[in-house]
Amino acid sequence: MEVAISAVTGEFVSRFISFLINKYSNSSHVRLEEKAERLQNLLTRVHTVIEEANGRYIMNSRMLMQLKILTEAMYRGYHALDTYTYKGVQDKGSEEVCDSSIFPFAIPVKRSRTTACTSKDKVVHLELHSALQSIEIVVANMMEFVVLLGGCDRMLRRPYDTYLYHDNIMFGRHTEKQKLLNFLLQHNIPSDEPAVLPIIGGRATGKKTLVAHACGDERVGSRFSSVLHLSGDNLLKILEHGRTMLGKMLVVVEFVSNVDDKDWKTFHSFVKTMARGSKVIIIGKLQTLTRLGSVKPIFLNTLPHEEFWYLFKTLAFGSVNPTEHPKLLSIAEEFAKELHTGGSLGVTNSFADVLRNNLSVQFWLGLLNKSKRMIQKNISIYGVHLNILMEQGRQMDITDFALHPLRVIPYTANVPMKKDLPQVTLGELLKDPSVRPKGEFSLLSWKSRIPPYTSFVHFVPNCLQDMSEGMPLSGRKRRGM
Secondary structure (H helix, E strand, O other), X not given: OHHHHHHHHHHHHHHHHXXXXXXXXXXXXXXXXXXXXXXXXXXXXXXXXXHHHOOEOOOOHHHHHHHHHHHHHHHHHHHHHHHHHHHHHHHOOOXXXXXXXXXXXXXXXXXXXXXXXXXHHHXXXXXHHHHHHHHHHHHHOOHHHHHHXXXXXXXXXXXXXHOOOOOOOOOOOHHHHHHHHHHHHOOOOOOOOOEEEEEEEOOOOOHHHHHHHHHOOHHHHHHOOEEEEEEHHHHHHHHHHHHHOOOOEEEEEXXXXXXXXXXXXXXHHHHOOOOOOOEEEEEEOOHHHHHHOOOOOEEEOOOOHHHHHHHHHHHHHOOOOHHHOHHHHHHHHHHHHHHHHHOOHHHHHHHHHHHHOOOOHHHHHHHHHHHHHHHHHHHHHHOOOHHHHHHHOOOEEOHHHOOOOOEEEEOOOOXXXXXXXXXXXXXXXXXXXXXOOOOOEEEEEEEOOOOOOOEEEEEEOOHHHHHHOOOOOHHHHXXXX
């Protein structure tokens, strides 16, 4: 009798626990769906405001700070929503339900149309909740920004500006665009010297694209009679343009290395003679160039992870709905992590182009594994990460993308462009390694589709040269692999 009572009691307790778990799981799932839906609605509102702000001239520095906050909250929200949506698609049809934080003694119970509550689930839910809180706060404080935005002059929108902020549009950098436009359009402070603005950022972060975007603005074009582009290596060439420089001038100087103080003094003395209202923009990677500026510099840092993920996902999937390819979405997340470390938008665009044209899980996974092996191999050979090699203009080993040993060297002042060599794009090489020409050739990793249409080209020596130069660590390291 006691055994029967014990068995019935145990069964009753087990069913009661199952009932509580299922009830908690269902109510929790409903709440999460409601949060996700609310987040989506708020993101639509915020995105609308940001897109409108991107078409206005915002001269108020505090409004620019608020625009930056709105942008960060928006991309954070999109990332959290993507993570939640992907997790829901991935777990659809799962039958295991548990929640050790509420019922640490519970045994997983079989139930249809529920999802497994793991520690990863909790992280996803926490990210969703945190993103929703952030977006609710910025929306609550957005009304004043919207009212003030209505008083800002509207830009003349070019036809291609009506599309998404990728591909043939400069993605993101909303605040930086406005700061540069403000610099170019505002009147100089009482001074005989042209204002000098440094724009500092790593390789392929969009410095020249930002300047070209601003120079294409209608008001900027009407303010300056002409724009003169100079290389920092030939800084004093400006002296040759003295007689032709009439009216307000905008001088853009690109530095690939530091500048001699004597040359800069000569240059600066000359620009003082230009018409009142002329301005100078200097762009480069070195922080020391900020000493040359007369106003606060603009720094183009690597995009935040959430913003970078939004860009890469949009580029890699194009018009395809990512939730229709949950396995590819998972691989894309890994790709974004690897590419974000390097920070090069050129390489990101090149990979995204190749992936978008072949929505095969096997192809994406194979390319991801090759990329990881390539990064590790360069660390093994040169002792530093691939992004540092790119920043320093040093040669890199990309043999994993080819059928034979392949090292590339960026074209620089020390390695001038060889125009007579055959050229292959990185996208072509990734799709079919057999397209590699024999001997030396140029590898085009990416060419921008928007002004100034910057090309990222590398020199590829033949195999013998490739193996004989710049390999002080490779022999020793390779034997240890």
